[in-house]
Amino acid sequence: MPSLNWKHHALIQALMTRGPLKEKDFHAIFSGLTGKSPGAHQGLFNEYLLNINKELSSCQFELRACRDQYVGQVCYGVVNNVADEQSKLGTKYTVQQIAFFKGILEAIAQDVMAQGSISNIEALNIRLENQVLSTQGSQLLDGPLPAAFRNFTMSQKEKTLDEFVQDQWLCRTPDGKIGLGVRSCLDLRGWFRNLDVPFCEVCNEAVVKGELCQNEGCAVRIHHYCLKNKFSRRSGEILCPRCGLKWPNQLPKAEILDEEEEANDAIQSQPAQRPKRKRTKTNETHEKDAVGCGSSQSSVPNSDFRRITRRSSRPASQR
Numbered sequence: 001m002p003s004l005n006w007k008h009h010a011l012i013q014a015l016m017t018r019g020p021l022k023e024k025d026f027h028a029i030f031s032g033l034t035g036k037s038p039g040a041h042q043g044l045f046n047e048y049l050l051n052i053n054k055e056l057s058s059c060q061f062e063l064r065a066c067r068d069q070y071v072g073q074v075c076y077g078v079v080n081n082v083a084d085e086q087s088k089l090g091t092k093y094t095v096q097q098i099a100f101f102k103g104i105l106e107a108i109a110q111d112v113m114a115q116g117s118i119s120n121i122e123a124l125n126i127r128l129e130n131q132v133l134s135t136q137g138s139q140l141l142d143g144p145l146p147a148a149f150r151n152f153t154m155s156q157k158e159k160t161l162d163e164f165v166q167d168q169w170l171c172r173t174p175d176g177k178i179g180l181g182v183r184s185c186l187d188l189r190g191w192f193r194n195l196d197v198p199f200c201e202v203c204n205e206a207v208v209k210g211e212l213c214q215n216e217g218c219a220v221r222i223h224h225y226c227l228k229n230k231f232s233r234r235s236g237e238i239l240c241p242r243c244g245l246k247w248p249n250q251l252p253k254a255e256i257l258d259e260e261e262e263a264n265d266a267i268q269s270q271p272a273q274r275p276k277r278k279r280t281k282t283n284e285t286h287e288k289d290a291v292g293c294g295s296s297q298s299s300v301p302n303s304d305f306r307r308i309t310r311r312s313s314r315p316a317s318q319r
Contacts, residue, residue, distance in 0.1 A: 061079065062081050
């Protein structure tokens with residue numbers, strides 16, 4: 001295997017210094033270094049990544065790609081493959097901050113409605129003693145909580161939250177909630193598996209934010225972007241790939257707008273002298289699901305809609 005050259009080093013350095021990069025930014029760096037577009041020279045791009053990972057594997061690192069849980073955007077980053085998940089934060093954060101981070105992760109990942117976020121108040125009220133007991137066993141039940149954990153104040157938690165967001169371990173959603181950052185999506189695949197977070201039936205990655213099958217005995221989850229990509233060109237009903245139940249938020253059928261609506265749209269989209277034509281309009285509800293960091297839309301209404309749908313699907317006698 002040929003040794004890495006300066007171009008390989010530059011790619012690694014860009015990811016190490018800037019943190020996870022969006023696909024378009026990483027591709028732009030690759031194009032600038034090689035003069036080749038990854039889209040037109042996919043084989044060369046893959047060869048570069050393969051050679052980089054062969055070298056990084058000797059020190060338990062990997063150049064990896066993942067999709068942002070909220071917008072479906074591909075990102076690249078260099079991650080630590082060491083089994084101990086705490087080692088990923090240990091070089092910068094204190095033990096208290098690590099426990100706080102793990103508590104937030106569990107609260108987000110274990111949400112049965114897969115909303116992918118918790119409120120700022122819920123994050124600040126995470127109890128650190130629960131993390132101490134889960135990592136050190138029950139021997140602390142009869143003893144006092146370490147002073148460092150008791151003295152971890154609200155102001156310290158708020159400052160730590162800001163640090164996690166800045167370092168892309170967490171993110172803030174437009175409605176002010178706390179979600180997973182792209183670095184968590186990249187680094188913590190093994191942690192999600194250990195926590196038994198359901199995996200997407202389409203892409204086989206953990207679903208922290210996504211759509212749920214309405215059959216309460218079925219654990220199927222699908223990312224919003226996977227649902228869109230898989231079923232956008234299908235007609236008719238969308239069925240759960242496991243239990244066969246009709247999928248709740250299926251891509252909506254097109255509906256014909258009346259002449260008055262079309263006239264209003266024509267004012268903005270085409271010259272007034274053109275004849276009015278009927279057109280189809282696709283309900284945008286599904287697009288509003290694909291939100292997250294940097295988006296201007298909120299995921300809460302759709303999450304509430306799922307809750308109502310799940311309840312209303314039961315017989316009245318069971319409610």
